[in-house]
Amino acid sequence: MARDAEDTKRRLLDAAADEFAQRGIAGARVDRIAAAANANKALIYSYFGNKEDLFDAVFNALVVDTVHDVPIDASDLPGYAGRLFDRNLSRPQALRLAIWHSLERGGAAALPEAVTVANQGKVEAIAEAQERGEVSRTFPAGELMVLITGLSIMGSSELAMTYPSDVTERRRTVTEAVRILTQGDKS
Amino acid sequence: MARDAEDTKRRLLDAAADEFAQRGIAGARVDRIAAAANANKALIYSYFGNKEDLFDAVFNALVVDTVHDVPIDASDLPGYAGRLFDRNLSRPQALRLAIWHSLERGGAAALPEAVTVANQGKVEAIAEAQERGEVSRTFPAGELMVLITGLSIMGSSELAMTYPSDVTERRRTVTEAVRILTQGDKS
Numbered sequence: 160m161a162r163d164a165e166d167t168k169r170r171l172l173d174a175a176a177d178e179f180a181q182r183g184i185a186g187a188r189v190d191r192i193a194a195a196a197n198a199n200k201a202l203i204y205s206y207f208g209n210k211e212d213l214f215d216a217v218f219n220a221l222v223v224d225t226v227h228d229v230p231i232d233a234s235d236l237p238g239y240a241g242r243l244f245d246r247n248l249s250r251p252q253a254l255r256l257a258i259w260h261s262l263e264r265g266g267a268a269a270l271p272e273a274v275t276v277a278n279q280g281k282v283e284a285i286a287e288a289q290e291r292g293e294v295s296r297t298f299p300a301g302e303l304m305v306l307i308t309g310l311s312i313m314g315s316s317e318l319a320m321t322y323p324s325d326v327t328e329r330r331r332t333v334t335e336a337v338r339i340l341t342q343g344d345k346s
Numbered sequence: 347m348a349r350d351a352e353d354t355k356r357r358l359l360d361a362a363a364d365e366f367a368q369r370g371i372a373g374a375r376v377d378r379i380a381a382a383a384n385a386n387k388a389l390i391y392s393y394f395g396n397k398e399d400l401f402d403a404v405f406n407a408l409v410v411d412t413v414h415d416v417p418i419d420a421s422d423l424p425g426y427a428g429r430l431f432d433r434n435l436s437r438p439q440a441l442r443l444a445i446w447h448s449l450e451r452g453g454a455a456a457l458p459e460a461v462t463v464a465n466q467g468k469v470e471a472i473a474e475a476q477e478r479g480e481v482s483r484t485f486p487a488g489e490l491m492v493l494i495t496g497l498s499i500m501g502s503s504e505l506a507m508t509y510p511s512d513v514t515e516r517r518r519t520v521t522e523a524v525r526i527l528t529q530g531d532k533s
């Protein structure tokens with residue numbers, strides 16, 4: 160693809176990320192995305208397909224970025240949870256798209272490929288750390304992954320039922336909870 | 347208020363709960379709510395105000411119902427977390443409205459009165475159990491409340507980033523995590 164086309168595609172993905180993060184799937188408007196990217200609407204259909212396809216492309220790209228920027232370190236899961244916590248606060252788009260996906264498409268909807276791949280990688284890393292005796296075997300690796308990623312969003316305003324707390328205290332709560340849940344019986 | 351008016355109001359709240367749970371605030375249509383309740387649209391404005399006010403009325407009513415049906419038992423927080431987990435699965439409307447509220451209004455938006463009151467009651471119950479020496483003091487009562495309610499939604503398809511697990515295993519993960527986080531240093 161020519162450089163111009165790559166540039167346009169990148170601008171469209173960035174504009175779509177903003178639009179979907181703010182308004183979700185039903186509320187997003189393809190015209191608004193095209194206008195924000197200073198591109199022709201027809202290019203969206205040509206590059207990505209329909210609005211649902213575009214959402215999937217954006218969601219996948221955001222998940223790939225997150226996994227790249229915040230790789231799991233199964234030898235230090237409290238530290239990993241803290242970095243995910245920071246990421247969800249500083250760049251909440253991936254989290255917001257994940258929640259829109261669940262709310263609007265329902266729980267039975269398939270997760271984007273990138274999420275499945277990312278989850279599998281995390282579970283394998285945790286299972287290996289359990290085999291090395293570094294992480295408690297109280298929970299199966301898959302359940303521990305769910306606990307850690309779930310706890311890491313508890314500072315985010317995207318998640319309801321928060322309770323007043325300054326961000327430093329909430330971060331300490333999250334990392335300390337992960338520390339407690341991953342120590343214990345390692346035999 | 348006459349019994350007919352009370353009946354109509356109840357039908358409107360039920361229809362609005364369905365509509366908001368499915369479509370959120372921006373996506374909900376007042377005409378659809380009126381039609382589903384077999385009532386005149388003007389009655390909605392007369393009883394509740396505008397669409398935002400109606401959302402708040404529904405959200406408040408759902409939270410009051412949840413607190414009534416699933417009261418906190420600070421002497422058995424793992425059991426309480428399990429019952430909240432079950433509630434979020436069997437009647438997800440309150441959770442869905444909480445998430446729509448956060449996503450659409452943003453984290454700075456005030457929570458409905460019923461949520462604030464419910465949270466305060468839970469925090470006080472946990473603090474008293476800590477003073478009785480029944481619950482660990484590792485976390486302040488407010489942070490522990492956030493951990494418990496946050497963990498209780500981890501079986502819900504409304505929350506993203508779930509990982510394949512049968513519901514029995516996920517429930518065990520949640521109650522066991524709460525057990526581990528609430529034992530420990532009680533001095």
